[in-house]
Amino acid sequence: MQLNNFFSFMATCIALSIFTVACNAPANDAATKAAETVVAQPDMAKIKAEIKAIEDAWAAASNAKDVATIVGFYADDAISMNDDLPMLVGKADIQKGVEAEMARRKENAKTVFETLDLYGDESRVTEVGKTTQTDSTGKVIYTGKYMAVWEKRNGKWLTIRDISNDDAK
Numbered sequence: 001m002q003l004n005n006f007f008s009f010m011a012t013c014i015a016l017s018i019f020t021v022a023c024n025a026p027a028n029d030a031a032t033k034a035a036e037t038v039v040a041q042p043d044m045a046k047i048k049a050e051i052k053a054i055e056d057a058w059a060a061a062s063n064a065k066d067v068a069t070i071v072g073f074y075a076d077d078a079i080s081m082n083d084d085l086p087m088l089v090g091k092a093d094i095q096k097g098v099e100a101e102m103a104r105r106k107e108n109a110k111t112v113f114e115t116l117d118l119y120g121d122e123s124r125v126t127e128v129g130k131t132t133q134t135d136s137t138g139k140v141i142y143t144g145k146y147m148a149v150w151e152k153r154n155g156k157w158l159t160i161r162d163i164s165n166d167d168a169k
Helices: 002-024 030-036 044-063 067-072 091-104
Strands: 074-082 110-120 124-134 140-153 156-166
Touching (some): 044 124, 044 156, 067 091
Antiparallel strands (some): 124 140, 140 156
């Protein structure tokens, strides 16, 4: 009789264990799968197009020596770090740096920016690019590279950090 009770007890324990595991298993239904895929990836192609449009406007302003427009692409608290120059902190400092750069700029020089890589999300991205400058005949007179951190503030992309340096002379 005791052996019968032991087998009954064991059968009950096994059944209870199976029931517990089955009840605690995660649901594998369509609603659960839909909830898992709600986290959408940023549309980097769209963001890259937005940044490229800004870079094109920046190049046009640079070609026109339009300091105010260039400075307008920076956030008030931006920091800019250029080759062989001290760090520029804030818009007033950046404006002085841009003015000095425009004073050194050769006449009829044309600047083009090329975005090579862009990564981040809808609110902040890092851009890696290169700069090419040509003279009025189309001869390349300068090349360099840069990284810029863009942040979307009040619906507008602004540069919050940038660093650039020249290629070998």
